Amino acid sequence: MCERKGFLVRSSFLGTHVTALTFHENVLLVGEGPNILVYENTSWKCFYKMKVFKAANIHGIRNCSCDNDFKLPFVAVYGSKFLSVLKLSAEDSLEIIQGQHKFEDWILDVCWLRNKNIGSPSEEQRFLAIVLAHNTVLLWNWRESRIQHKIECEVKCILYSASFLGNVWEKLILAGGTVFKEVVLWPPSGTLNENKRISPFHRLTGHQGVIFSIHYNHKKHLLCSVSDDRSIRLWRFILSTSCNSNIDSPQNEFSLSQWRSGKFELLHTLSAHQARVWSAWILTSYIISVGEDSSLCIWDMSGNLLRKDKCHNGGSVWSLTVNEEETLAVTGGNDSGVTVWYLNELLSSLQVTSTKLPQKGYDDFPRNVALISSMQKHSILVSTDAGVLCTYCPNTDQWDVIHQEISFRSYSSLAVSSCGFWVGWGNITGKCLIFSCSDEDRLSLKKELQLHDGKVHSVLWVSETPRLILTCGPSGQLCLSQIEKDFLPMILYKLFLPRCKQHWTSAGKYVSQFSLLVVGSRDGSVHVYSGLTCMVDHPSDSTGYSQNPTKTFHCIHGKNGVTDIQVQHDILYTSGRDGRVLLYKLGRNTVTRLRTLKTPGEMEWIGMFKFIGEDTILFGFHTTNFISWSTLLQRPLVELPCGGGHRSWDVKLNSETGEMAFACIKKTSILWNQSYLLKTVQSSLVKTSIHGQQIYCILHLCQVCIKTENFNLIATGGEDNTILISRMSYNEATSQANLEVLCRLAGHISSIRGLASCPMTNVANSYLLVSVGGRAQLIVWNLTISHEEDVECKELDHHFLWTVDKPHHKPWQNRTVETIPDALTRYMSVAIFSSHKEGWSTETTLIATSCSDAFLRLFAFCIKKGKITHLKTIPCGVNCMQGVVSMPTPFRCLITTGTDGCLKIWDNNKFLSNIKDSARRLLNENSEKPKMANVESKEDREKINIISKKLYSLNEEEHEPLLTVRLHQSGINAISTYKITETYLMLCTGGDDCSLTIQVVIGGQGSVPRIVSSTSVPSAHAAQISGVSFLNEKYVVSTAVDQQVNLWKINWLREEKTISLELLHSKLTSIPDASHLQAWKYRASDMWTICVCGEGVEIFTFLLTT
């Protein structure tokens, strides 16, 4: 209607809640917002996408494949009050047969009805049964789009869920779930009572809350209902004995009289979900349920929980479907992700098996286990208390003694190489035995080495080619030896491990490409020894254990030790018992810390990890369970109860066969398990997960041209404490955009509310990113786009206003933090700003955060030192602050907004004037990081204390804003600035009061800013405005919780000093609860991109021709 001047704003990308899933013929249909996506059902390739509804989300997709003799090529798609009938055509596209029919009320379920009377071919099928939210059923002739009957139930109330039982109108039963905790079953074709309504047959009571979904398995006569009370109730329908119990149709359908006289019996109440349950399916031998606690539960028919897996990135699991063969389940979530669960693989091995050592008349017990591959089989290698090394083959239940030696009694240390063919076994006397096996032969002793003059604390295979073994003897003596096929061992290097409490290594990796050895120790430190080449004629025996590490990351994994070290390309990964995986960049002689890998919060510690294709699989423990977790799928693959992980254990995963073997020791038993995960590992991903919860902020970082490709980098952050760095690409031919998640940045402990960035001055395609959020946390990152079109993300520094109670990964920092008791302050927004005053070098970035405790806080980040310093705390009134933005140069002002509707302009230079001396000195000299190795020293601690006291003293300072204006009745949720000239600036604000304002500010070059023109549109949106962004001085876009994206024309007459806004175009977004928006121009064309975020992300594109 308002397509004036031909603004064709189109939605080019949408990532939001996946609320419907259905298998149909050989495809999987996915409902995401108003769109239907069609995926091939084995490769999971998306080959078709279509927007089905204009203003509604898809809540259900129904076909009629539940019976073999009743199949139609059609699917009914519904959502809100709309229904469409689609057909999958031969060209693999969807064809709309009946589009967007609007009903009077919300649709809860749709059922394809058999043509009972006609008995004609299915093409003649004409009727759908539709249930509406006020407990009303419609018999709808979809071909003629005509309502044949409208039937109401006697129980008139709002239903939260409903499900049809059967598919023949005359025998159809509706099961409706009420707010009042009941499932009401009634027959739409039954007899009307005196009120012209139908009385229910049954009312199932017992749930303690709203019923969210109902599923019926007509072969087993079982019904399940799920509820607000977090339980699933399983009911069985039993025919009454008085009634003739022969079921009169091949479809197992009961007649209405049978339905009436029979009864429902509660079989089980299933409780395992920790929040509301959204949906459950009854299969032949399992029940699957999903819920708000982002987990999927699989139960057996007796109500035992078989598996419970967290998935979808901490968001709700909204949708669930199972294929006809019941071999796979698919779930869709809040995170826009869709993932496949191969039931056979998942349920093939749920338990560990327990084995004991064969008893030989004395009490022997296992000390260490490891997994080896000999004769193409996994077997378990065990070293025992009696000094026996033996293998156990689970498949044949056979034990073989490999070696036995008295000096290996009561203590030994065992290690198997990652290929599974090489074994190192060390003892208390400094001896290490080398065994190997191949595909043909069994494990045998190949070499005996006397490496140390005391206890071999650990044995580690640190490299395959060359084959290197690292042993750790007493007092930190490390021996790196090469062992090749000829078994002529050669000690290459003798190294010294810096002193620590448990003075030995726990993980190691040799990187031949860079001649580096990286070692992890029991105190959680990572040590790097560089320049270790593996020349064969390298002499070394003579030297003592004196070589120190060239670099140490002190206690980087907390107190409990480093568990594994691996390398992929030039990125080093370390894992620890602190449940984290850290990334580093490798170079010749250098190792630089990059960032933390996003790992599941519930994994208490990570013991090992393995790269398979694009995936990194983590192995670790949660309470008493062993877990293997896929970072690609962001969900567990296997979870086994094993009694915790504080004893000897091993795991091997073969990427070609998908075979996973696990073994551990529990008391005197060996527990083991074999799982087959080929499909799970290879093709479980249908659609990538974005954010699990609401997105609060979006930032277009840059648009650069790399190898003729336009590279748009976007950062998003929100409720799930994660920052996603994504690449946006745009296909001009299809006008479709795509978001590819490159990196998930972990580190925030509460939701992320603000992002800001600036380019690094000295490095091309490199940016500083600042993120702030809840619990008064600020992180500075560096992002660099490499030539491989990849992005390298690095955490530079981290700042809290308070002391973190858990071990900090940079412990020396804890001490410089001023402890402010109030840790609950939220940082609402962040800006990077500049100062005119000399002395602030380009090496220092100034950061301002607006805080929920009504303060503005200023920080400096020194690039050279990689350190954040808190400069000042400025009181800003009595209200919670909202936004902070920096005016473009030459204005040198900060603008802040608050929940009182006031906008304030502050002078940057005044902020910084009187910290010239003290703070600058602190920044440049005193804040020298203490040397990590001796951070414990008393002297250093005192020095740090002095610094922190000094900082505290210049903490709070009163300032007067240059300008204060009240623009809105309540909060200013959105603000955008645009520089028109060197003296004129435009400001746009959007408020909680639904109004939009534009201000023209004159200022710059030292003059006090003044508003010269101003306008306000009171009801610019129907709900609170949450995002505004200028395109240029003529156009601005806004979005609000009413889900409109409005494009406004700005009419500004400089001479007359008048300004007005005119709504040009309005477009509905599919993102509920829109919280932010940003617009930018795409490359050198006239095409603009608008990115809206909230409960998901939507990207709009349009041409702006002036």
Add this chain to the structure above:
Amino acid sequence: MGRSSKDKRDVYYRLAKEEGWRARSAFKLLQINEEFCIFEGVKKAVDLCAAPGSWSQVLSRKLRGQSANPDDVKIVAVDLQAMAPLPGVIQIQGDITEESTAHQIISHFKGEQADLVVCDGAPDVTGLHDIDTYIQAQLLVAALNITTHVLRPGGTFVAKIFRGKDITLLYSQLKIFFPRVTVAKPRSSRNSSIEAFVVCQNYSPPEGYVPTMANPLLNYDCVDFDELEGPNRIIVPFIACGDLSGFDSDRTYPLELKEGKEYVYHPPVQTPIDPPYKEACELKKQQQLAKPGMSSGKLEEHRFDEYVPVPADTIDSKAFQLCFRSPQDNSLISQVALSTCDNMESSLSRLNLETDNSSS
């Protein structure tokens, strides 16, 4: 985080406890009244979706306070959930969207009419905004329908709304019955939340309008979805109410609100009696939630209903909590204050359960 953390993050939650309100929502009604004087001359009022009852408390205190004879005042409170008694408040437990409940309410007004109908109803939001706003709208429509039966011409109707994409449709429905419709946002309602309140004044039903129970106002929903886009939508004026210099619900306050005024922790005043997740919470506390590999038989052994909720304090002190006692020896297993809406987060965190983040 300690028990005071919620007090720091949510000043109105804290004030409600200090002033003896059952929920922080009380301030919303008080602030709406400051702006619109909705209690003026009101003797008979209906409070729909009233549990745990802070709006009823406000009505009871204000109406009975301003009336010469407090017994002339009639307040009918309705909720799905059970609610502890209040002086002069008639209580009905039921679903306001259900016809039978509507009849029950109307029956209390035989021959008389109410001066004010308020509805603070909200579904337990699912997180799917279209469903949540639909249900919210249905609560509003149900409330409006009840209102058309009981409200005197010229009376006032105040109801909570979620400002979603279909909000203009609701505005157009309200406009049919009330010439003055305003959207109000009390300062005690979070800036970021989607909730707001419609204040509908001077009830004037269309001429010849006969209230009916059968099809609650659905017929009026004739606006087409095409009208969702574009500028011709019905938009009603917005008013932020409450004192600007008063407390800000978004701000994080220090525990010492005024200098020298020492912080004292106050327990929640009143909590709903039977929240749906009570049993599940208890199972979790007892570590009885199923874990893979555990047989379900165990679950049945410790049924929740063996634990008896006992008021910890006497009822008239209005502070009562749920105590769970062991069926074996009657020892106190746990004492929990469970609650809905406003202070769910804190009680859940005390129960060591994940909270839904939507509320913060």
